[in-house]
């Protein structure tokens with residue numbers, strides 16, 4: 001199949017492309033970061049007028065996954081108009097264009113549409129309550145995509161993995177500090193459900209193959225604190241977990257407000273796929289194996305030197 005991925009230089013996009021390029025024909029959309037990618041790249045700024053139609057004409061894809069976003073929470077607070085254009089208007093444009101052309105479309109959303117005030121285990125039925133510009137514009141993007149195109153998949157995700165710049169994911173934050181013997185904090189009161197990004201990509205393709213539609217939680221089946229996640233990374237890489245100090249997010253100094261408990265139920269997705277979602281320990285084992293096999297360096301070699 002021909003798989004079109006927007007945001008292919010991002011944490012999800014680059015790993016998605018890497019994961020799928022042997023099985024499918026991958027076409028990525030990038031605005032200039034990638035130079036040596038081993039898959040086809042279309043160079044576009046997605047905010048340009050008619051870019052969506054032009055990309056769809058050029059790619060002639062069988063499946064489209066929109067991984068592009070303004071995903072930096074603090075930049076979203078500083079630039080709400082840009083956040084709206086990328087997180088709300090862009091999925092609307094793709095959803096509409098894919099519906100007209102009858103191309104299966106998946107849009108990526110976030111676990112952060114919830115405020116985390118409930119004791120967790122949010123289902124797709126629970127009312128969202130975004131706490132900042134990022135989560136509000138992402139929630140509007142879900143609604144826009146599904147209103148324009150009820151056959152679209154909207155997947156609320158949370159993932160970790162190796163990125164193009166080596167600093168994009170929480171796992172890299174812990175790994176980089178631990179490797180440099182630097183001490184760091186891990187939040188004990190922020191709960192999430194991390195999934196290895198390669199598992200996210202593989203599961204999304206299963207969803208496309210099964211022709212699922214609508215809203216799904218696509219996160220890891222195990223919830224843990226960000227501190228615990230750091231400890232798991234330290235243990236797997238045989239590094240010093242005592243370098244990670246447990247801390248409350250209330251004393252973090254971060255600009256954008258964060259939700260505390262993003263434990264999401266994945267029951268709907270595992271029921272509709274007829275299988276359990278990949279568990280945390282298997283994903284972490286793969287993350288470690290990727291490191292041992294030079295995967296981070298391979299990915300980084302695709303970008304401008």
Ligand SMILES: NC(=O)c1ccc[n+]([C@@H]2O[C@H](COP(=O)([O-])OP(=O)(O)OC[C@H]3O[C@@H](n4cnc5c(N)ncnc54)[C@H](OP(=O)(O)O)[C@@H]3O)[C@@H](O)[C@H]2O)c1
Nearest residue numbers: 007008009010011012045046068069071108110157158159
């Ligand atoms: N990371 C997580 O754990 C997490 C958690 C929840 C939800 N999500 C969602 O997952 C999706 C992917 O996130 P990510 O972490 O992979 O984000 P990311 O690393 O920030 O990647 C965003 C991508 O969008 C591209 N993009 C932004 N503006 C563009 C424009 N005007 N034209 C063309 N491309 C543009 C970026 O290109 P440049 O590189 O050129 O800027 C980049 O490739 C997003 O929808 C995000 O909201 C992520």
